[in-house]
Amino acid sequence: MFELRHLAALAAVADEGSFGRAAARLGYTQSTVSQQIAALEKTAGGALFDRPGGPNAVRITPLGAVVLAHGRELLAKAEAMTAAVDRFQAGDSRIDIGTFQSVSSTLLPPIIRRLRDEHPGCDLRLVEAELDQPEVGDLDLLFFDGRPGGGTEYRKLLDDRYVLVARQGDFPAGPVRLKQLDGLPLVAYPPICDQGRMENALQNKGIRPTIVFRTAGNEALLSMVRAGLGAALMPLLAARGAGAFNPGLVADGNHSGAAAYLAGDQELLTVHELRPALPPREIFLLWKAGRTQSPLARRAIEVSVAIAADTTSALDSACPSDD
Template identity: 40%
Template sequence: MSRDLHTIELRYLAALIAVHRDASFSRAAERLGYTQSAVSQQIARLERGIGHQLVERPGGSRAVSLTPAGKVLLRHAEAIVARLTSAAADLDALDDGTAGTLRIGCYQSVGVRILPRVMREFLAQFPGVNVQLVENEDDGELLAQVERGELDLSFVVAPLPPGPFDSEELLEDPYVVAVRDDSPLGRGTGTVTPKDLARIPLISYAQIREAHLIENRLGHPALAGQMVFRSNDNGTILGLAAEGVGAAVIPWLSVDPHRDGLRVLQISGVSRRIVGIAWHRDRYQIPAAHAFIDLAHAAANEEEIHMRAALGNGAPRSGTKP
């Protein structure tokens, strides 16, 4: 038996479900917002398309019922309508920012000190959003993924390279020196200058954008010759400093404030690192992405309060953003 399934419309299946639930064409029409004749026509068209009688019509005031073929089709109709209703809910949730996938780029210091606070609040507000984290110490690589559409947002450090990016600043992160607690460096003052670091073995980052290399950020290229070790792991850098291998020159966010055996010195006369969050200016962002940015601002503000408490009034500002 041939069946013209292409003529079947969703409203015909909805009419079948309503007629079954109400056992009446008139009550089904009232439920659906149609006239009784319209519902009768929809069922008739459905029967022609299926090639089976689907509804028993006893006439008068007696209740209508489904035929065996109607009952078979009913199960499929309910499943189809339920799936489409679910799809509509998913699309509404996507528009509302309560579902979907949010892909975030991050580097270690932000991943330890800021991201956990953001995720705590974000997942409470948007439990239906799947957050995928991509970690890389080189924010240049993360920005390349933003440009290719592989990431929706990425934590970054200013200045950004040329590209189709928009960004917002989150936090001014001062550069500090972490030394073994018995080191004579900065003892009695708690502050050093880049000149004080001359001829001292240094430890810092490895694979980062050239603009962010410590010798460049501190404005003393000669410091590169004093680097005895470079690593992209904060724990390794701080462990080496605690053992007296060298002085670790890093941003404050990279410091473990609870680690024993270390003393943290402020560096005066140096611009702070500007931590921000960036996205592709020409790509659609689900509303949850905007909420993530707002929560990142809140977490950064909390971290700045902790930083100021730990460093006194905070590291002296140079007055110039990089």
Template identity: 35%
Template sequence: MGMAEASFRQLAAFVAVAREESFSAAADELRYGQATVSQQVAALEKHIGARLFERPGGPKSISLTPLGRVLLPQAQHILEHVTNVELDIRDVASGAAGRIKIGTFQSVAVHLLPAAVHALRMKSPQVTFSLFEGPSSEGLIDLLLDDELDATFIEGTSSDPRLDVTKLGTDPYLLLIGPDSELLELVHEDSLPITALDGVDLIGQPALTYQDDVDAFLRSNGITPRYLFRTVDNGAVQAMVRSGVGPAIMPRLAIDMQDADITTVSLSPNIDPRVISLVVRHDDAAIPAATAFAAAAREAARAVLTSGR
């Protein structure tokens, strides 16, 4: 037998008696009966194989033996450590702490994610984050299901029963026109007829992004898309437009709307806005901090996106 057999309650009783120098006072502190405290200390002494207290009897206070004085700081450290572990577990279980692995894509990472992170940190400052930017919503969902992510933003929605999907809102598409483009003469009431893009060289993104929806929309209106330049970098797309290389169709969230050299207009008819959602694993598979982050993302989306309701 030895310390390995000592229990948390035995150590707590020992520390309380040492602090109060009295079994009865320790019992009051711990809200145990005095007999229970005496039994816990006696059991601890039995495990160790030696007395921890001098018990003189009468009015004299009890005192620690030399072995008791050695054990006391170690017992206090163990109790403090166990208490901290319990608090950490409680915080993680409630969503007040923990590390969240978040999947995202470029425009959300720039314009929506910072507000969501800030909102959660204001309520739960112990929560930390790691970020993964994925090329496609399908790939991000796969990472979520493989437990590589705790939550992810996606374009569109998902009907997978293993997932909880929150529609955050919609993001309208706009046409970006450079400062010297002839297309500016065709703009009427902040709108450009889609037919004006027939035969125009465009700037765009590669497949696997929102570009697939843009291309399908153009083809459905009898326009074969032609691209001079493709890049996944939203800023590079906008820079090409600004330099007069060609126009681009982008979701509003992907655009720097403060760029004075760019004119943004809607198309007529216009492409349906993209849906932006946040996804976590269903029910108990989602960590509490991820659920708390979903609530923060909904709050942030109200200021950034068109209402999803």
């Protein structure tokens, strides 16, 4: 079997024309180079160099030329593989991430920016879907708004509390009592993911809003609120991602539990806390249990946890819960 270190010695002797200069280039003793060439000649089954002796340069034999040509290709491939492994270990690799719309519009952009700044050569692939059950499959990481299933490992990122989004003037400033939602016209998401659990929580309290429209789109939901079709119960992260409010711009500078915001020339909306609060939507980052993660995937988890903490602080500042 041909060994790379023997092929490297062959290339050095051919380039330098002597065993002594090849040894100096490689940082070996001349006897070590001679031993490596001898081992290579034994494997190849013949002499690889003519050795005229004295000051004359050694000359590669026809067999040596064949071995050298293929040996240089193997050495180049080994060098390329080493470089690729080094880039992989440094984070310049590919990861596939599953996401859903409110994460795509809020958490993921700063996560991606930080990863791309740290690892300009990384390859990030995103797949967006609204999943009722966590399906990691071949994904490296999956953002999911519900309790993780079996066969996964996870980090909890944040509790995303529910708020009521309505047109300005539809409700007095301040928190809205849950009993006020009974019979109230609501625009809502399809009853999958955490929406179904939230609606069950309302029914268990004897509260049954009137669902007048369902859509999976955050922006469509808010458009119908602005049009006056109904109010919306939304996770705060989804409301922010859809432009229901601008964190940092609280109407009238008060933290009374209802914050009013204006997006361009659109209808002014109010964001109300609920009393008592509904159980929050939990957002997790999942990956398949037992799967060896790349350095980039491990770093993506760390960055996601940090960004989620920053986002939670920003949401709490913009729309305090008054707990």
